[in-house]
Amino acid sequence: MFSSLSKTLLRRPLFLPTTLRLISTATPNRPSFAFSYLVNSCGLSPESALFVSNRVIFETSARPDAVVNIFKSHGFSQSQISGIIRKCPPLILARPERTLLPKLKYLRSVGFSGSDLAPMITAAPYLLTRSLEKRLIPTFGRLRDFLGCDKSAVTAIRRSPRILLHGFEATVDRVVKILRDNGVRESSIMWLVKCHFRTLMNWYDHLEKIVEKIKGMGFDDPSAAKFAVAMLAVLGMSESMWERKLDAYSRWGWSKDDAMSAFVKCPRCMTISEEKIMAVMGFFVNEMGFESSFLLQHPTLMSLSLEKRIRPRCLIFKHLSSHGLMKTKFGLTTLLTISDKDCLVKFVTPHIGVAPELLDMYREKKHMAMGAPVP
The missing domain is CATH 1.25.70.10 (Transcription termination factor 3, mitochondrial)
Structure with a gap:
């Protein structure tokens, strides 16, 4: 055998x-x-x-x-x-x-x-x-009416095709009802549907629990604009990732309570990567000479682009300070958060007579950050 x-x-x-x-x-x-x-x-x-x-x-x-x-x-x-x-x-x-x-x-x-x-x-x-007449056209029409224009509806579907695949009633209607019933403001709901609907649908069965969890973190007003940002921060992060970000802040002297306080002030400070936390903290502490408590008071700065916004404008701050034109560091928060146009009008143009090199310096840093040749 x-x-x-x-x-x-x-x-x-x-x-x-x-x-x-x-x-x-x-x-x-x-x-x-x-x-x-x-x-x-x-x-x-x-x-x-x-x-x-x-x-x-x-x-x-x-x-x-x-x-x-x-x-x-x-x-x-x-x-x-x-x-x-x-x-x-x-x-x-x-x-x-x-x-x-x-x-x-x-x-x-x-x-x-x-x-x-x-x-x-x-x-x-x-x-x-799917049927063009029975599914695609009606679904797109309802989504467009809800978001206000074709462009917004296209953005929502491009990011989450399941809206068009399963229909408005089976997707958007269900999520919107939960958010409205829990007091989330209409403009925030529209933003979430337009830009982050896939995340909402992935967590649909737990949305109400997530809303309650966020309220327990200190966001007691669901109608506030930052409530929706906090939702995304929690939905898009595992427990281990959350802990790693808390650890990154702790390396600069923040306690967990400090980090949660900053999160309530500006939820975006917990949506950035660990690498960015370390880079922005390192810049303000090591290069600008600030205490990390400065960023605890102004956590919004953590979410700004280091190369495109923070670095070029901090160069202006240093230059103005060296000429006695910037008296306190607290003017820096305004300098960093206003638009490019307002930055030039308020902080660059008025001082060109005293520091004529300021404009060229700012433009050079901006172009370098954008990866474009200096004109």
Whole structure:
């Protein structure tokens, strides 16, 4: 018995190339044409081609070619097309003129550019299986009415295609009701839906608990604008990441209570990375000579760009201070938080007579931070 088994194993290789193994395990009634087409014309791997060809059957390239050409004409790359077919096999046999073109044209007409459309469809190709008249148009219309314009609706859907995939009532309506019932202000709800709806939906089953948790952290007024920012900070962070950020602040002398106090003043100070916490703290303490308590009093500064905002404007502060034109460091918070236009008007232009080099210095630092050549 052992002898005959040995002879069998010698005649039959234990390891076959991937493609041969896949073909050998394919169902007998699967047309080999579909498998070959998916590999050779659509760029699918043998594994993916087998998966798709076991779900759709075709013996000519007429319909698949038409589908592929429609996608290509709308700016989809080969890898995006193969991704769409792998995720949603029925689309390879869709009717281009009746199923695909009207939906792609509609999405273009409401403001989705080619650069928006291809990644969105690739991420959620089942959008193209939904009814244009019963799902896509009504959903987009309700979202546009809620957010106020086409552009905002496009932004929301681009960031969370499931709105269009599942419909307004099953997604936005449900989340908005929870937030409204808990007193979150309407403008904050609109911002959350427009920019962060995917996060909200991922935590939908726990939203009410999250709202209560944030109230317990010291945000006792859900109608305040910063309440929504605090929600995102908590939703987007694991417990371990939260602890690592508290530890980063502790290295500069902040206690946990200090960090929580700063968080309540400016929730964004806990949304930045550990690396940025260390870099901004290091700049103010080591380069500017401030105590870390200065940032505890003004935690908003932690969220500003170090290279594009803090560094160039602190150079102005130092220059003005050296000429006796900036009396206290507390004027720095205004200098750092106002717009570029106001910064020039209030802190640069009035002092050009005394410090004519100030304007060139500011412009040079700004251009360097933006990665642009100095004019």
